[in-house]
Amino acid sequence: MNFFGGLLGRMSPEYFPSDPATIGAAISMPLAVLGIAGLLTYFKKWKWLWKEYITTLDAKKIGVMYIVVALVMLIRGFADTLMIRAQTAIAANGQQGPIDTDTFQQVFTAHGTIMIFFVAMGLMFGLINVALPLLIGARDVAFPFLNSVSFWLFAAGMILVNFALIFGGFSAGGWLGYPPLTGLEYSPGPGVDYWIWTLQIAGVGSLLSGVNFFVTIIKCRAPGMTLMKMPIFAWSVLVTTILIMLAFPVLTATLAMLSLDRVMDMHFFTSTAGGNPMLYVNLIWAWGHPEVYILVLPAFGIYSEIVATFARKAIFGYKTMVAALIAIMFLSFIVWQHHFFTMGAGANVNAFFGIMTAIIAVPTGVKIFNWLFTMYRGRILFASPMWWFMAFVVTFTIGGATGVMMSVPALDFQVHNTMFLVAHFHNVIIGGVLFGFLAGITYWFPKIFGFMLHEGLGKASAALWQIGFILAFIPLYALGLMGAVRRIDSYSDPSWQPFFIVSAIGVVVIGAGIFATVLQIAISIKNRKKYSVGGDPWNGRTLEWSVPSPAPHYNFAITPVVEHQDQWWYEKEHNETNKGVLEDIELPKNSSLGFFMAIAAGFFGFGVIWHLWWLVAIAFVAIVVLVIIRTMNDDSTFIITKEELAKEIGARA
Amino acid sequence: MNSRTAVAEKRDKAELGFWIYLMTDLMLFAALFATFYILRIGIADGPKASEIFNIDYVMAQTLVLLASSVTSGMALVSAKFQMKKQALVFLAATIALGLSFLVLEMNEFILLVNEGHSWTTSAFLSSYFTLVGTHGLHILIGLIWAVVLFVAIMRRDTIGDNHLRKLGLFTMFWHFLDLVWIFIFSVVYVIGVYA
Amino acid sequence: MNQQESYNTAVKRYIIGGLGSVFFILLTYMMVTREWFANPMSIAFFVLLFAFMQLILQLVTFLHVQTETKPRWKSIGFVSSTIMILVVVGGSIWVMYNLNYRMHTSPEAMQEYMLQQNKKGF
Numbered sequence: 010m011n012f013f014g015g016l017l018g019r020m021s022p023e024y025f026p027s028d029p030a031t032i033g034a035a036i037s038m039p040l041a042v043l044g045i046a047g048l049l050t051y052f053k054k055w056k057w058l059w060k061e062y063i064t065t066l067d068a069k070k071i072g073v074m075y076i077v078v079a080l081v082m083l084i085r086g087f088a089d090t091l092m093i094r095a096q097t098a099i100a101a102n103g104q105q106g107p108i109d110t111d112t113f114q115q116v117f118t119a120h121g122t123i124m125i126f127f128v129a130m131g132l133m134f135g136l137i138n139v140a141l142p143l144l145i146g147a148r149d150v151a152f153p154f155l156n157s158v159s160f161w162l163f164a165a166g167m168i169l170v171n172f173a174l175i176f177g178g179f180s181a182g183g184w185l186g187y188p189p190l191t192g193l194e195y196s197p198g199p200g201v202d203y204w205i206w207t208l209q210i211a212g213v214g215s216l217l218s219g220v221n222f223f224v225t226i227i228k229c230r231a232p233g234m235t236l237m238k239m240p241i242f243a244w245s246v247l248v249t250t251i252l253i254m255l256a257f258p259v260l261t262a263t264l265a266m267l268s269l270d271r272v273m274d275m276h277f278f279t280s281t282a283g284g285n286p287m288l289y290v291n292l293i294w295a296w297g298h299p300e301v302y303i304l305v306l307p308a309f310g311i312y313s314e315i316v317a318t319f320a321r322k323a324i325f326g327y328k329t330m331v332a333a334l335i336a337i338m339f340l341s342f343i344v345w346q347h348h349f350f351t352m353g354a355g356a357n358v359n360a361f362f363g364i365m366t367a368i369i370a371v372p373t374g375v376k377i378f379n380w381l382f383t384m385y386r387g388r389i390l391f392a393s394p395m396w397w398f399m400a401f402v403v404t405f406t407i408g409g410a411t412g413v414m415m416s417v418p419a420l421d422f423q424v425h426n427t428m429f430l431v432a433h434f435h436n437v438i439i440g441g442v443l444f445g446f447l448a449g450i451t452y453w454f455p456k457i458f459g460f461m462l463h464e465g466l467g468k469a470s471a472a473l474w475q476i477g478f479i480l481a482f483i484p485l486y487a488l489g490l491m492g493a494v495r496r497i498d499s500y501s502d503p504s505w506q507p508f509f510i511v512s513a514i515g516v517v518v519i520g521a522g523i524f525a526t527v528l529q530i531a532i533s534i535k536n537r538k539k540y541s542v543g544g545d546p547w548n549g550r551t552l553e554w555s556v557p558s559p560a561p562h563y564n565f566a567i568t569p570v571v572e573h574q575d576q577w578w579y580e581k582e583h584n585e586t587n588k589g590v591l592e593d594i595e596l597p598k599n600s601s602l603g604f605f606m607a608i609a610a611g612f613f614g615f616g617v618i619w620h621l622w623w624l625v626a627i628a629f630v631a632i633v634v635l636v637i638i639r640t641m642n643d644d645s646t647f648i649i650t651k652e653e654l655a656k657e658i659g660a661r662a
Numbered sequence: 663m664n665s666r667t668a669v670a671e672k673r674d675k676a677e678l679g680f681w682i683y684l685m686t687d688l689m690l691f692a693a694l695f696a697t698f699y700i701l702r703i704g705i706a707d708g709p710k711a712s713e714i715f716n717i718d719y720v721m722a723q724t725l726v727l728l729a730s731s732v733t734s735g736m737a738l739v740s741a742k743f744q745m746k747k748q749a750l751v752f753l754a755a756t757i758a759l760g761l762s763f764l765v766l767e768m769n770e771f772i773l774l775v776n777e778g779h780s781w782t783t784s785a786f787l788s789s790y791f792t793l794v795g796t797h798g799l800h801i802l803i804g805l806i807w808a809v810v811l812f813v814a815i816m817r818r819d820t821i822g823d824n825h826l827r828k829l830g831l832f833t834m835f836w837h838f839l840d841l842v843w844i845f846i847f848s849v850v851y852v853i854g855v856y857a
Numbered sequence: 858m859n860q861q862e863s864y865n866t867a868v869k870r871y872i873i874g875g876l877g878s879v880f881f882i883l884l885t886y887m888m889v890t891r892e893w894f895a896n897p898m899s900i901a902f903f904v905l906l907f908a909f910m911q912l913i914l915q916l917v918t919f920l921h922v923q924t925e926t927k928p929r930w931k932s933i934g935f936v937s938s939t940i941m942i943l944v945v946v947g948g949s950i951w952v953m954y955n956l957n958y959r960m961h962t963s964p965e966a967m968q969e970y971m972l973q974q975n976k977k978g979f
Contacts, residue, residue, distance in 0.1 A: 220683050224675055224679040227930060229675075254682060254686045255686070262690050262694055275781050276706075276788045277788055282704070282706040282707075282785060283703070283786060285700065288953060291952055342941060355958075355959055357955070640810065678930055689941075695946065699946075717886065728879065732871050735870075739864065739867040837915060837920050838920075844878075844915075848907070849905075852885060852904050857904070
């Protein structure tokens with residue numbers, strides 16, 4: 010290997026994009042970044058950005074950053090959606106669509122990868138960061154520095170997945186990247202490596218967050234808040250963290266093995282030399298199924314908070330809600346084989362996993378009934394978060410029903426990997442996960458920023474998403490039953506085309522819904538003085554509504570003492586003040602090390618992708634050095650004395 | 663707030679968090695173990711386990727790592743009772759023994775590769791090198807950690823709460839690695855060869 | 858970790874743990890080199906048994922797991938993680954064994970297998 014060969018690895022000009030869509034993206038993304046950098050320079054906001062956001066260890070701000078990244082990535086993933094549906098609406102019976110086949114493969118791969126790992130996971134971690142400490146009466150998460158590391162690793166993954174558009178191209182192997190297609194022989198280029206390292210880096214961030222939030226719930230609850238007095242959202246996060254901690258290591262191991270196959274010519278998943286590609290499918294779904302529950306359970310938790318608040322009633326059946334969450338947690342680990350009923354394991358195996366899959370519908374149904382029973386005889390206020398909830402009930406129930414249908418292996422053999430499956434998983438993810446997180450953003454926005462989001466546009470967005478969803482996905486169920494398989498960019502049966510066209514129209518309606526949300530945020534920011542509110546705009550039940558809006562850095566000036574479920578509601582009903590005592594507060598100082606560690610991790614991944622081994626070595630050493638520097642820091646906190654606090658509270662009154 | 667309880671609370675949080683992290687590491691190794699067990703028959707044109715593994719050599723490795731686990735525990739106990747010099751001696755012994763383990767392992771790997779049995783030969787060898795190699799990588803990171811702790815403790819006159827807490831976490835990590843090795847020893851080298 | 862534990866008790870813990878572990882390791886070594894069992898299943902069973910016993914010994918003596926004050930998060934965490942690991946590892950082995958078993962080498966063998974399954978009424 011000559012010197013320059015080693016220096017540039019396998020980089021070469023052939024990896025710049027050549028099709029118009031990718032070229033467009035490759036130019037507009039850096040332009041957008043430059044534009045933002047220009048604005049920051051013009052308004053002299055670099056220092057503010059560094060101090061308030063990049064080096065912050067405040068979970069609320071970290072949560073906001075997660076949500077901002079996730080919403081931007083929603084636009085990116087949606088752009089992929091538009092391309093997919095434009096192609097399928099046009100390319101019937103020999104007609105050429107606007108996207109060529111190779112690009113199409115990359116587009117649907119990017120769509121799935123981005124939506125799951127950056128939109129859904131991003132919104133989830135964002136909302137947990139924003140709301141969880143407040144809901145359990147804590148000041149911050151258990152390990153604030155680790156929280157920062159997790160976010161910046163997530164951001165590094167985001168940068169990598171977008172950088173692939175500019176140089177190298179992305180994977181064309183689907184969002185789960187099955188070998189042998191994604192092995193060295195059939196995908197020798199850098200695309201699959203970009204996919205692997207995006208997920209690995211973001212995945213480590215997720216795992217660390219799982220540990221962080223678990224310890225936060227176990228160790229940082231306000232005094233008196235026993236586990237059975239926690240809000241249901243906290244329970245859902247607790248169960249989710251357990252799923253994260255047990256599932257993500259499997260993803261890390263499996264992606265590492267695929268990477269070793271590709272980079273070091275190993276034979277885990279090759280068709281020759283004793284490898285077994287089916288093992289990849291098994292392992293990746295052993296992670297993949299818990300992953301979808303990781304996404305939906307926090308959304309369920311958000312619904313619990315919203316329904317109770319807007320029905321003005323305590324959640325119905327607290328104990329069964331907790332039991333259902335725990336049941337779902339266990340069951341979600343013993344159903345994964347249903348994702349490959351057709352791979353040929355035989356009747357006994359298929360039957361076992363099929364039965365387990367059907368059973369998991371039971372605790373889920375319990376939760377839905379409990380929400381409905383909470384609403385029954387409540388004095389319901391249909392504010393925009395409730396519109397999202399109503400959309401969820403309709404949408405998710407359909408999706409859940411089709412899921413139970415597919416849990417029967419015999420039926421699954423007919424519809425596996427058809428558009429029926431595509432409709433099902435979008436049904437449950439959009440209805441369950443996305444609507445829940447959009448509801449959560451609307452619900453907790455005033456707590457973080459001190460002003461409300463425009464209600465009318467919020468309701469419009471929910472309505473547009475609901476209508477758009479029906480138009481975009483119900484036709485896909487029909488298409489699947491008619492024989493249309495997934496991931497096709499053209500088809501010969503012209504009777505399918507009307508369905509694809511209706512689906513494309515639905516996508517445009519969804520686009521209007523997304524636009525409504527963007528408009529909602531923009532208008533609300535512009536009118537923030539008019540929409541500003543105090544600490545309790547929704548007449549809430551839980552502790553976060555007992556602090557001012559925007560919530561101060563330390564959340565609670567006085568750590569609340571908890572004696573009841575829905576402690577804040579109890580205090581309002583019985584006209585009691587909290588029995589907590591004013592004390593000094595210790596908070597973490599800002600730190601830039603998380604940011605730099607993630608940059609190093611990004612370069613590590615970049616180095617492996619392009620075979621720049623010198624870069625890999627430097628990045629590894631850099632990470633070790635940065636970690637050591639952090640451990641040598643004995644002065645990482647600062648104190649706010651109770652006298653300063655008393656002055657601050659007095660000034661606010 | 664009483665500063666004794668603050669120190670204890672901080673240590674409890676750190677220990678629970680690190681313990682939970684070790685459980686996730688355990689799951690990572692479990693996935694690699696499952697892969698090894700499933701791919702052990704994939705020997706293709708390469709050797710099988712009984713042809714390349716030597717139980718006496720592995721025994722030596724196992725005893726060396728066990729010894730380092732004991733010395734790491736003794737380092738922690740000495741530190742808890744403020745016996746700084748003794749703690750440093752035991753920590754140094756841990757590092758030396760850990761390094762010997764790594765050298766023995768590297769030697770075995772190099773011998774195998776030189777004989778033409780590398781990770782590119784078969785699925786069995788790929789999973790062997792990856793499972794044992796991942797354990798070795800963890801040992802390497804542990805050794806770096808131990809050296810940093812050694813220097814940090816050496817520089818101060820007494821052993822502070824922070825260092826005690828971090829030494830506690832290190833010994834947890836080190837014991838965990840010995841426990842994983844017991845299963846590597848049992849599954850890969852013993853069951854893989856004799857059963 | 859107990860601050861009340863005396864130095865001597867702690868040292869004794871590590872000595873017992875260390876010697877006990879050596880005992881189990883030697884037991885395994887002698888069992889296979891001196892061929893106490895011919896049946897591979899018995900060998901596998903006892904090797905794993907000794908490994909688990911050494912695991913418990915080290916958990917108690919080195920890692921000091923059982924002596925936390927309630928609630929015993931470390932013990933709960935360890936037991937539940939182990940159960941989940943056994944489920945995922947065991948489930949994977951079961952699934953892969955079934956998949957591999959049905960990967961016959963020739964079309965004729967596959968056809969014969971399917972006819973046999975048909976007769977059984979699956």
